Amino acid sequence: MKAILCAMTLLASTTLAIGQTQNDQQDQPRIVELAVTPAAAPVPTLKYRLAPGVLDQTAGNAALLYNGAALEASAVEGIQTLNQTVADLLAKPASELDRGQAKAAIDQLAGPLRYVQLAADRSECHWDRPLSQGFAMHLPELSSLRALARALALRARLAALDGRFDDAVDDLQTGFAMAGHIAEGPTVIEALVAAAVGSLMAEQVEQLVQTPNAPNLYWALTALPDQMASMSRPYQYEMALLYLTFPKLRDIRTHTMTADECDAIIDALARLIGMDDGSASDSGWPIEKTLLALKAYPEAKRHLLDHGWTIERIEAKPVQQIILIYYLDDYERVQQSLAAWSYLPYGQASDGMRKAVREFETLRATHFNPFYSLLPALERALFLSAKLDRQIAALRTVEALRLYAAEHDRRLPESLADVAEAPVPLDPVTGRPFAYRLENGRAILDAPAPQGIEPKHGLRYIVTISR
Amino acid sequence: MTWLEPSELSDCFRTWSAAMVLYARQWLDQAAAEDAVQDVFLALVSHHRRPVNLRAYLFRSVRNAAISRTRSLSRRQSHEQRAAVDRPGWFQARPDDLIDARAAQDALTRLPDQQRELLILKIWGGLTFDEIGTVTNDPTSTLFSRYKSALASLRRMMEDRPCETTNP
Amino acid sequence: MRNHEPLNAADRELEAALAGLQPAHVAIDRDRLMFQAGRASVQPKGRGLWPVLSAGLAAALVLSVATRPDPAQTPRLAADLAPSVLLAPSSAAEATPDPSGDYVTLRREVLQKGLAALPDPPAAPVADRHADLETLLGPPPQNRTGRWPWESNILDKLIGDPS
Numbered sequence: 178m179k180a181i182l183c184a185m186t187l188l189a190s191t192t193l194a195i196g197q198t199q200n201d202q203q204d205q206p207r208i209v210e211l212a213v214t215p216a217a218a219p220v221p222t223l224k225y226r227l228a229p230g231v232l233d234q235t236a237g238n239a240a241l242l243y244n245g246a247a248l249e250a251s252a253v254e255g256i257q258t259l260n261q262t263v264a265d266l267l268a269k270p271a272s273e274l275d276r277g278q279a280k281a282a283i284d285q286l287a288g289p290l291r292y293v294q295l296a297a298d299r300s301e302c303h304w305d306r307p308l309s310q311g312f313a314m315h316l317p318e319l320s321s322l323r324a325l326a327r328a329l330a331l332r333a334r335l336a337a338l339d340g341r342f343d344d345a346v347d348d349l350q351t352g353f354a355m356a357g358h359i360a361e362g363p364t365v366i367e368a369l370v371a372a373a374v375g376s377l378m379a380e381q382v383e384q385l386v387q388t389p390n391a392p393n394l395y396w397a398l399t400a401l402p403d404q405m406a407s408m409s410r411p412y413q414y415e416m417a418l419l420y421l422t423f424p425k426l427r428d429i430r431t432h433t434m435t436a437d438e439c440d441a442i443i444d445a446l447a448r449l450i451g452m453d454d455g456s457a458s459d460s461g462w463p464i465e466k467t468l469l470a471l472k473a474y475p476e477a478k479r480h481l482l483d484h485g486w487t488i489e490r491i492e493a494k495p496v497q498q499i500i501l502i503y504y505l506d507d508y509e510r511v512q513q514s515l516a517a518w519s520y521l522p523y524g525q526a527s528d529g530m531r532k533a534v535r536e537f538e539t540l541r542a543t544h545f546n547p548f549y550s551l552l553p554a555l556e557r558a559l560f561l562s563a564k565l566d567r568q569i570a571a572l573r574t575v576e577a578l579r580l581y582a583a584e585h586d587r588r589l590p591e592s593l594a595d596v597a598e599a600p601v602p603l604d605p606v607t608g609r610p611f612a613y614r615l616e617n618g619r620a621i622l623d624a625p626a627p628q629g630i631e632p633k634h635g636l637r638y639i640v641t642i643s644r
Numbered sequence: 645m646t647w648l649e650p651s652e653l654s655d656c657f658r659t660w661s662a663a664m665v666l667y668a669r670q671w672l673d674q675a676a677a678e679d680a681v682q683d684v685f686l687a688l689v690s691h692h693r694r695p696v697n698l699r700a701y702l703f704r705s706v707r708n709a710a711i712s713r714t715r716s717l718s719r720r721q722s723h724e725q726r727a728a729v730d731r732p733g734w735f736q737a738r739p740d741d742l743i744d745a746r747a748a749q750d751a752l753t754r755l756p757d758q759q760r761e762l763l764i765l766k767i768w769g770g771l772t773f774d775e776i777g778t779v780t781n782d783p784t785s786t787l788f789s790r791y792k793s794a795l796a797s798l799r800r801m802m803e804d805r806p807c808e809t810t811n812p
Numbered sequence: 813m814r815n816h817e818p819l820n821a822a823d824r825e826l827e828a829a830l831a832g833l834q835p836a837h838v839a840i841d842r843d844r845l846m847f848q849a850g851r852a853s854v855q856p857k858g859r860g861l862w863p864v865l866s867a868g869l870a871a872a873l874v875l876s877v878a879t880r881p882d883p884a885q886t887p888r889l890a891a892d893l894a895p896s897v898l899l900a901p902s903s904a905a906e907a908t909p910d911p912s913g914d915y916v917t918l919r920r921e922v923l924q925k926g927l928a929a930l931p932d933p934p935a936a937p938v939a940d941r942h943a944d945l946e947t948l949l950g951p952p953p954q955n956r957t958g959r960w961p962w963e964s965n966i967l968d969k970l971i972g973d974p975s
Contacts, residue, residue, distance in 0.1 A: 251936045260933060312915045321933040366919055373927050418915070449916060471686060472653075551916060554923045561923075662835035678838060735833040742829040767830050795823040798830075 206625060206635030211575060212643040213386055215582035216393040218599075225346050227353050227382075227397045234300040239358050242296035247321035250289040259285055260324040267331050267377075271338060271384060279335055286328045293325050297354035302361045308414070311422025312449060319370050322359065326352060326374040333381045337388050345385050346397070352378035353401060360406040363414040365558050371406040372565040379568045386575065387643075393583075395576035395599050398569055403605075404522070405569070408562045412519040415553055416512060422449075430502055439497035450550040470500055472545075477503030508548035511537055515555045523563035524608025527627055530556055560630050563606050567624055568636060570602040574611055575640055577601050578620055587642050589620045618642075656698065657685060663768040664706045666734055670761055671710040674732055680709040700775040703765060707779055743802075751801040759794035762787060 219225060226233075250256055259282060266279045283290070296302075307314055333348035353375060360371035382398070385391060420427050423442050425434060443466065477499045481491055484506070491499055515537065518530035534556050541549055580598035581590050593601045593613045604611045604624055612623040619641050626635035661681055668677035684705040688695075695701035734752070735745035752760050758780075765776045773784045773791075780787075819827065921929035 247933070248936075251934050256935045257932055314915055316915075316918075317934075320930050323927060323930065324933050364915070364919075366915075366922055369922055370927060370930075553919055557923050661838045665838050666835040674836070681838065732836065734836060736836055738834065742832050743826075745833055748830060748833055763830070767827060768833075768835055792819065792823065795819070795826055799822060799826050802826075 204632050206623075206632055206637045208637045208639065209383055210639045210641070211383060211387055212641050213575065213579055214390065214643055215587050216391065216576075216579045217583040218396060218580060219392045222396050223400065225392055225394060225397045226400065227346065227350050227378075227394070228357075228400045228402075229298065229350060229354055233298060235298050237299045237301070239296040239299035239302040240304045242292050242299065243302075243322060243355075243358065244318055246289045246292035246296060246325055247318035249292055250286065250321050250325060253285055253289070260327070263324070263327050263331055267327055267334070271334070274334070274338070276335060276338065279331055283328055283332045283335070286325065289325055290328060290332070293322075293329065293355060294351050296358065297351040299358075302358035304362045304367075306363055308363065308417075308421055311418050311420075313422070314364075316362075316364065316366060319359075319367065322355070323370055323374065326355060326377055329355070330377045330381050333378070334384055337381065337385045340388060342385070342388065342391065345381070349378050349381055349385070352381075353405075356405055357402065363411060365408065365411045365415055365553055368406045368408055368411045369558065369561055372562050375405045375565045376568055379565065379572060382572055386572075386579070393576050393579055395573055395580060398573045398576060399599075401569055403566065404562070405565050406562045408559050409519045412516045412555075416516055419508075419548070419551060426501070426505065429498060429505065433494050434498050436495040436497055439495055439501055442501065443497060446547060450547055469545075470496060473500045473503065480506065504546050504548050507544075507546050508551075511540070511546075511549070512552060515552065519555065519559060522608065523559055523566075523606050524604070526559065527556075527606070530559065531629065556629060560606070560627065560634070564634060566605040570605055571611065571622055571624055571636060571638055573602050574613075574622055575638055578640055582642050589615055589618070589640065589642060591615055653685070653688065656688070656702065660699065660702055660769070661685075663764070663770070664702060666768055667703060667761070667764050668706050668710040669734055670757065670764070671714045676713060677710070680713060681706055683709055697775060697778070699769070699771060700778050703769050703771060703775075704779045747802055748798075751798050754801060755794060755797060759790060759797065762790055763794050763798070766791060 223230075253259060262278075262282050263286075266274060266282065306316075329348050329352045333345045333352065336342075336345035336348060356371045356375035356378065358371075359367055359374060362368075362371075382394060386394060423445070425438060425442065447466070474496055478491055480503050481499065482488070494502075514533050515530070518526040518533065520526075537552075574593070577593075577596050577599050578589055581596045582588060584598055590596050592615075593610055601610070603609060606624065606627060612625075614621050619639050622638040622640065624636040626632050664681045664684065665674070665677045668680045671677075672680060684702060687705065688702075733745060734749045735741075737745045752763065755763070761780065762776065765771045765779060766773070771779070773787045776782070776787055777784050782790075918929070
């Protein structure tokens with residue numbers, strides 16, 4: 178499994194938006210043209226569901242069935258080629274999709290997809306990750322689930338193109354449930370995979386609402402969680418990772434460790450962050466460690482004296498322990514100054530978080546602390562999570578435009594404030610209304626990438642009412 | 645980056661520490677020479693700015709530290725230091741050496757101080773004549789002619805050295 | 813060597829031979845270094861000099877760096893040091909885990925490059941895919957002696973290898 182995790186293969190897609198993009202240029206947002214028909218809300222209002230209802234769910238732990246799906250998938254002959262085929266088909270525009278080839282590919286995955294459907298119907302999902310493993314923890318089934326999500330998305334797309342609306346909605350409901358279940362995992366990576374799976378399904382909704390006589394999905398989308406893949410709980414786990422990996426660090430300020438114990442932690446940390454590549458015996462890391470200690474120890478002593486430690490208390494502990502305490506104090510201060518922002522929605526957090534990140538980058542340029550390497554890129558992780566919420570909010574806005582058009586003789590509104598048929602959501606990334614304009618009979622909804630994020634992560638919907 | 649990262653300090657130590665100790669042996673015994681070199685690295689660790697010419701800085705610092713130490717010793721201690729200057733050997737004796745390590749050391753110790761210092765800085769320290777000039781405060785032109793004289797003297801001493809026979 | 817006559821062949825040869833000599837190995841006296849570092853870190857203000865005998869750091873510091881070449885030369889400060897913290901013998905306590913950077917590396921790659929950085933899903937080995945129930949649950953095949961391997965082991969121990 179270590180070999181698998183170490184064999185990072187770059188696939189063709191370069192973005193988290195798995196699936197079709199109307200524009201692959203790096204300096205442009207993702208532009209999607211949606212030719213839709215006016216549609217009032219269905220009767221009953223929640224006739225179509227993208228989130229399972231209570232009566233649709235079965236008691237039980239979905240994780241077991243997801244693992245079963247991953248195992249089943251691994252046993253399919255030629256699975257790696259098949260996965261690539263599915264990814265390639267999904268990347269094609271609808272007009273270029275070979276439906277026969279797509280159906281054949283999906284049929285080979287019928288077994289694993291059945292397990293995924295059963296899992297999605299479960300009311301709970303407990304991944305039971307071995308948190309005590311800390312940084313050594315593996316996430317073995319994530320890649321398989323991501324591949325199965327693509328297959329599910331392709332099946333939903335085929336159903337939409339064939340006009341089998343109910344089948345498409347069923348598969349999308351499964352996909353969104355799967356995203357929600359993956360987001361139950363404790364790690365940032367699981368949250369990112371969940372966001373990607375949700376985004377994949379949202380892209381199929383883009384296709385679905387363009388099918389002739391497609392019902393309005395405003396309320397179906399509104400019933401989805403506000404934050405499909407929140408980062409606040411994964412960040413709690415990330416903050417704890419260091420102490421899960423090195424439990425002795427929890428009591429490092431109150432207990433006296435031996436020099437050997439401290440050294441073992443320092444050496445393991447050096448391997449973890451790549452300071453020790455294990456190549457040298459009597460040089461390299463051992464000398465670097467000594468010199469690092471030379472530099473850090475005076476700083477560490479001054480820091481602890483400034484924070485109320487007595488000289489006797491400092492001298493009662495090994496040098497390495499004093500240095501570790503110093504680095505940990507600094508690391509925790511920085512880490513928490515960043516992690517606090519994960520408790521807020523992106524729109525409220527972005528300015529303060531960006532400032533905190535810049536302060537950290539300035540500090541890092543002049544101040545060495547090996548623990549800094551353990552900090553994840555907070556701003557990016559939070560945005561990628563919010564990006565899915567933004568996409569769903571934008572789709573809700575499109576559906577609100579269809580509601581409006583159904584009541585206003587197929588016309589699109591001059592501004593979003595004109596839409597009274599249903600509340601138009603705010604952009605979760607900015608916390609403000611989406612940028613909207615009407616231009617030559619087309620409604621343009623803009624959701625640009627925020628400062629510091631590549632433009633390709635922005636979104637533009639161009640909505641026209643088809644005849 | 646204007647300050648030295650631990651990895652750079654480590655590289656400096658690996659690359660130059662042995663030559664720095666060899667240089668300090670002009671004035672000190674092995675233990676004191678190592679202490680002087682370690683003091684230089686200790687000072688470097690505490691610096692918040694990278695010296696403009698790091699190599700020259702290191703050897704200049706070693707020179708200052710070594711001379712300072714000898715000045716602080718009593719006459720008796722100074723005499724003991726000088727007696728111990730050549731013990732243990734300055735070089736590692738290796739079978740593929742083109743020149744006998746002990747013979748080279750003996751010859752070097754018989755050179756005038758300035759010539760010996762110059763040879764060590766140039767050959768084992770790898771300093772340029774300009775850099776050596778900043779260490780010893782000598783003009784470059786003087787250093788080159790002194791260097792040639794040093795090599796010539798050393799060669800003569802080594803050629804005159806009686807051959808050591810080995811037991812059959 | 814600007815505007816200088818080059819060395820003659822004999823001098824160049826000697827220079828090269830001398831350059832081939834390796835200066836004696838150098839060790840770091842880590843105890844002394846840390847002691848000095850500790851002294852330098854404390855600026856006494858009304859506390860008097862930090863006593864030489866405050867040896868918690870020097871005595872407790874054990875770093876994996878080469879020791880002095882001459883073990884007879886004990887560190888000069890050793891006799892002066894009265895360790896206030898004795899090194900406890902390394903306990904056979906919990907082993908420090910070897911995380912090998914799996915999660916941290918994966919997380920960094922995913923955040924920088926997207927989910928394309930996730931490894932490909934695994935495929936089961938070909939043999940496993942075609943294993944039928946009997947193969948999975950049945951006894952192992954007999955060996956050439958006509959006995960099951962487990963039978964061979966027991967019988968061999970009791971009566972010796974008949975072959």
